[in-house]
Amino acid sequence: MTNVLLIIFIISLLYVSIANRIITYVRVLALQGFILFGVTFLQLKDIQTWNLVLILLETIVFRAVAVPMFLSYLIKRNRITRETEPYLPHFVSLIIITMIVVITVLLANSIKETHLDKIFFIVSLSTLFTGLYFIASRKKIITHVMGYLMIENGVFVLSLAVGNEMPNLVNLGIMLDVFASVLILGIFLNKIGDVFKAADVDQLSNLKDY
Amino acid sequence: MLSITLILLSAFFFTGIIVRTKSITSGRKGPGILQPVKDVIRLFKKGSVYSETTSIIFRISPVIYFSSVLMACLVIPFSSYRGIVSFDGDFIFFAYILALGKFFSIISAMDTGSSFEGMGASREALFSMFAEPAFFILIGSFALLTGHTSFFDIFSTLHLGSSITYTLGVLAAFILVMIAMIENSRMPVDDPKTHLELTMIHEVMVLDNSGFDLGLIMTTGYLKFAMYGAIIAGFFIGSLPLPLSVPAYLAIQALFAVTVGLIESFMARFRMNHNPQFILALSSVSFLIFLGVLLVLEKFV
Numbered sequence: 447m448t449n450v451l452l453i454i455f456i457i458s459l460l461y462v463s464i465a466n467r468i469i470t471y472v473r474v475l476a477l478q479g480f481i482l483f484g485v486t487f488l489q490l491k492d493i494q495t496w497n498l499v500l501i502l503l504e505t506i507v508f509r510a511v512a513v514p515m516f517l518s519y520l521i522k523r524n525r526i527t528r529e530t531e532p533y534l535p536h537f538v539s540l541i542i543i544t545m546i547v548v549i550t551v552l553l554a555n556s557i558k559e560t561h562l563d564k565i566f567f568i569v570s571l572s573t574l575f576t577g578l579y580f581i582a583s584r585k586k587i588i589t590h591v592m593g594y595l596m597i598e599n600g601v602f603v604l605s606l607a608v609g610n611e612m613p614n615l616v617n618l619g620i621m622l623d624v625f626a627s628v629l630i631l632g633i634f635l636n637k638i639g640d641v642f643k644a645a646d647v648d649q650l651s652n653l654k655d656y
Numbered sequence: 657m658l659s660i661t662l663i664l665l666s667a668f669f670f671t672g673i674i675v676r677t678k679s680i681t682s683g684r685k686g687p688g689i690l691q692p693v694k695d696v697i698r699l700f701k702k703g704s705v706y707s708e709t710t711s712i713i714f715r716i717s718p719v720i721y722f723s724s725v726l727m728a729c730l731v732i733p734f735s736s737y738r739g740i741v742s743f744d745g746d747f748i749f750f751a752y753i754l755a756l757g758k759f760f761s762i763i764s765a766m767d768t769g770s771s772f773e774g775m776g777a778s779r780e781a782l783f784s785m786f787a788e789p790a791f792f793i794l795i796g797s798f799a800l801l802t803g804h805t806s807f808f809d810i811f812s813t814l815h816l817g818s819s820i821t822y823t824l825g826v827l828a829a830f831i832l833v834m835i836a837m838i839e840n841s842r843m844p845v846d847d848p849k850t851h852l853e854l855t856m857i858h859e860v861m862v863l864d865n866s867g868f869d870l871g872l873i874m875t876t877g878y879l880k881f882a883m884y885g886a887i888i889a890g891f892f893i894g895s896l897p898l899p900l901s902v903p904a905y906l907a908i909q910a911l912f913a914v915t916v917g918l919i920e921s922f923m924a925r926f927r928m929n930h931n932p933q934f935i936l937a938l939s940s941v942s943f944l945i946f947l948g949v950l951l952v953l954e955k956f957v
Contacts, residue, residue, distance in 0.1 A: 453820075453944055453947075453948055460941065464933050464937055537936065544939075544943065547943075551947060
């Protein structure tokens with residue numbers, strides 16, 4: 447069952463790579479939150495009950511409900527345009543993300559460590575690289591934050607793989623969430639729209655030699 | 657023998673069910689279930705008109721197209737009955753006999769010398785090219801899972817036991833439905849109802865065909881849907897006893913037809929430049945099936 451959820455997680459990455467609207471990204475983040483809730487529930491068996499309840503509440507409340515709702519509110523309030531505006535075509539994004547998955551599988555296959563749960567490793571590493579790719583290839587600030595959230599989901603998946611032995615690692619993964627909320631609040635408080643006014647990279651193309 | 661009979665039987669009703677679903681969801685009265693068959697019979701009674709610029713290729717290609725799909729139907733098994741043609745590696749035969757038919761329909765479209773038909777032919781070739789790796793990775797991973805390379809052996813040894821194999825089955829059904837939509841040029845990729853040559857794919861290729869030839873091409877479309885439905889049914893039926901498997905087969909075909917009708921009713925056609933990425937996404941998903949199979953077989957520990 448855990449494997450099924452993790453495969454759906456990777457499919458959500460492929461879906462987000464060809465998505466056209468920002469609201470789709472938000473929905474996929476919510477879906478990933480629910481998937482992580484399921485994985486946590488199935489995976490962490492040898493952990494203290496109160497710690498488990500805390501982690502489960504955190505995944506369901508923050509990752510699956512609060513952050514996506516807050517992001518969609520933010521998109522409405524700051525009047526962010528609907529398109530994702532990637533630098534590269536979606537087609538290239540899809541190929542790159544498929545290549546990322548292939549490379550992580552090959553990488554995981556070359557590791558000769560028997561204690562490592564390979565599918566968790568593959569999912570977390572490919573999510574991490576996909577998040578980095580989103581940050582690098584999308585124009586808007588809000589998509590950068592979403593890419594960061596995706597990276598954080600990847601880190602959380604990896605911490606779940608060893609969660610039974612080292613529960614503190616899962617708690618550290620939750621700490622990352624707090625940091626992400628600071629990033630989102632930064633956008634909220636500064637009313638940043640599509641891009642920083644001062645840091646719009648497209649203005650560089652207006653530079654001329656005199 | 658049973659499998660080809662069932663495929664022909666379901667092809668008889670398939671397009672009718674699609675049209676009926678579409679008319680019910682859009683609140684129209686709509687034609688009866690047998691209307692597509694009646695259309696074809698009407699066309700079969702007519703003679704054909706051939707343009708003077710066309711050659712022999714234009715005349716023979718509808719027949720080759722039809723017979724290639726019929727050949728492909730012969731390969732497909734039904735629960736514990738082999739198809740009429742069945743040998744190791746027959747899924748490759750299946751894919752390339754379909755490609756042969758498609759090749760002839762493409763060059764017959766080029767043969768007419770119409771600029772629109774050449775454009776439609778190029779699109780059809782492009783989309784089939786993108787859909788091919790999805791099909792091969794999908795069937796190839798099931799061949800890896802079962803250790804056999806013919807449709808009959810794959811379907812009869814496939815055990816949907818644990819939750820992960822169910823997921824693989826559902827994903828495979830999803831991909832096959834989408835491939836069937838692409839190969840038949842139906843809604844998310846192409847709109848069969850469109851009336852502008854610039855936006856058409858399959859319909860524009862057959863603009864010059866008339867009468868008997870057009871009837872053959874339409875029959876081929878019905879057969880192709882039933883053929884993919886038979887493959888999808890093969891994934892789930894396994895080797896049930898006959899009184900159970902025949903109703904299950906027909907139910908799966910009917911469900912497939914209703915699904916196609918619903919997709920056509922509620923989805924808009926993609927913009928033409930979005931199609932390649934959509935079709936390639938299918939290949940990515942079937943690659944995930946391949947990874948899932950590796951996981952089941954514990955090839956990577």
